[in-house]
Amino acid sequence: MTDLTGGSTLPQERRVVTPIPGPKSRELQARRSSAVAAGVGSTLPVFAARAGGGVMEDVDGNSFIDFGSGIAVTSVGASAEAVVRRASAQLADFTHTCFMVTPYEGYVAVCEQLAELTPGDHAKKSALFNSGAEAVENAVKIARAYTKRQAVVVFDHGYHGRTNLTMALTSKNMPYKNGFGPFAPEVYRVPVAYGYRWPTGPENCGAEASAQAIDQIRKQVGADNVAAIIIEPVLGEGGFIEPAKGFLPALARFAADNGIVFVADEIQSGFCRTGEWFACEDEGIVPDLITTAKGIAGGLPLAAVTGRAEIMDAAHAGGLGGTYGGNPVACAAALGAIETMRELDLVGRARHIGSVMKGRLSAMQEKFDIIGDVRGRGAMIAIELVKSGTKDPNPEATAALAKACHQQGLLVLTCGTYGNVLRFLPPLVIGDELLTEGLDIIEGALAEV
Structure with missing residues (x-):
């Protein structure tokens, strides 16, 4: 099988060994607060140490499945060999x-x-x-x-x-x-x-x-x-x-x-x-x-x-x-x-990722009525969350869902004019096992929310 990790030496696994964020990230966050302008936000206050393939490792040794790619930037992975x-x-x-x-x-x-x-x-x-x-x-x-x-x-x-x-x-x-x-x-x-x-x-x-x-x-x-x-x-x-x-x-x-x-x-x-x-x-x-x-x-x-x-x-x-x-x-x-x-034919890989994600997310939509819409193409997929039985935007559930995923070691992003969309932008080199594990975490978090 073709190596999709782009030569990354990082173990391609999710690993949560401390509370999120961990002690070293909290220490760095304190330094950040005194030195970085407050207007610069962060989705998840863990500090990256290494990244590659489909994972990002923080300074505390936690390894996150990456469904964000630095907002669609590291499509070839964050340390691609070429x-x-x-x-x-x-x-x-x-x-x-x-x-x-x-x-x-x-x-x-x-x-x-x-x-x-x-x-x-x-x-x-x-x-x-x-x-x-x-x-x-x-x-x-x-x-x-x-x-x-x-x-x-x-x-x-x-x-x-x-x-x-x-x-x-x-x-x-x-x-x-x-x-x-x-x-x-x-x-x-x-x-x-x-x-x-x-x-x-x-x-x-x-x-x-x-x-x-x-x-x-x-x-x-x-x-x-x-x-x-x-x-x-x-x-x-x-x-x-x-x-x-x-x-x-x-x-x-x-x-x-x-x-x-x-x-x-x-x-x-x-x-x-x-x-x-x-x-x-x-x-x-x-x-x-x-x-x-x-x-x-x-x-x-x-x-x-x-x-x-x-x-x-x-x-x-x-x-x-x-x-x-x-x-x-x-x-x-x-x-x-x-x-x-x-x-690596990442055009074809993106289509495969989209097929896997849309299939799983559409099945989740059948189970959870707060998922109003599943949409996107390739590895640019999203779910829009609504209040049950309506199309009213549900930004509160979206924020809670993202936080639950983060705590489980899955990096996800939100978006949407109404703040009610969870978006998925995995690296195109992510392996199927990580992709499936990430989707399992989303489904478990939906059950909690």
Whole structure:
């Protein structure tokens, strides 16, 4: 059998040897409280010591099954052999020159890989940055330069980052926007096809939501004023919402017919996560621009905007960049991550993980009526929790369920506009035994909650 751990030497097992958090983590937490700004939160206050494959080990020797991947970042594992090997070699050569001062091959090689991997066979170019928010912000700059328009259209439940512009693009107030305004202008929000909560049912959602969104754009903004339409093909922080079938193609056609740049924000959903290289491939969407980050570099900070060459070239020379954008060590890590994804067929692995998880979670839904919806694709799966007999969001149960999982040695994350979604983002290299054990813990925690 193929070794999925990416060369990790960590035992692939769950191990709880102290209360959670343990004494060393509590000691570090006290230090953190006096040195780190209170606005920086943490889901689980245990301090990591090592991680790899499907586990994370803390400073107290507890080993957690990882269903979070650092928020979809360590898809190839947190210490993948090819990532470590390539990044280490680059570290020994040089750490930085700034690509805008003296370029280097790694940056070019990553851009070549992105042109090959992203949807569409048209000529493509890329620019590299540090974070997902930077990528989205630069996609807006490029779209405005290309179209000579200003308005940007985004969607209910969308999340795009924490900079001023990307906070404006983001739909959730707490914790991302509250008290941080005023925000950037010329941002317009329209409905998204959220099938579980669509008033006339999921079967009507795609057509009705796209018609509503397009009608609002025409009436409130004017299609001729729109530079870009930006959407996550699977909405991440908003609750792992898969837009109902037909919604994305209708928006993409509308954009093409009106000279609008269609931007797929694949920062959380990209790089094999949903069982395709990119989630927009599910309905054959070929975006004009695609933003990537998170899973791109096996845990090192890197992001990209990739798109049609004529659009990417619209910005004037010197208009795109940044001191650290496309750092050589991060580029080396990205090439290692992509090598790992190809060699281990992590697209196929994500589909397998999705099949196992959805099967088990759907069976749990039959047993526990607080599970209102099971959704997602590949290794980007979620359950939405509601109050029994209703569709009223149940954030209290969600928080309690996450805490119960943490105490049992399973790292899980919450999300959702209403705070009532438990999301699962295991590393794509997780073994089946750990995957099954994690699902067993979830089922036991549901019985408690």
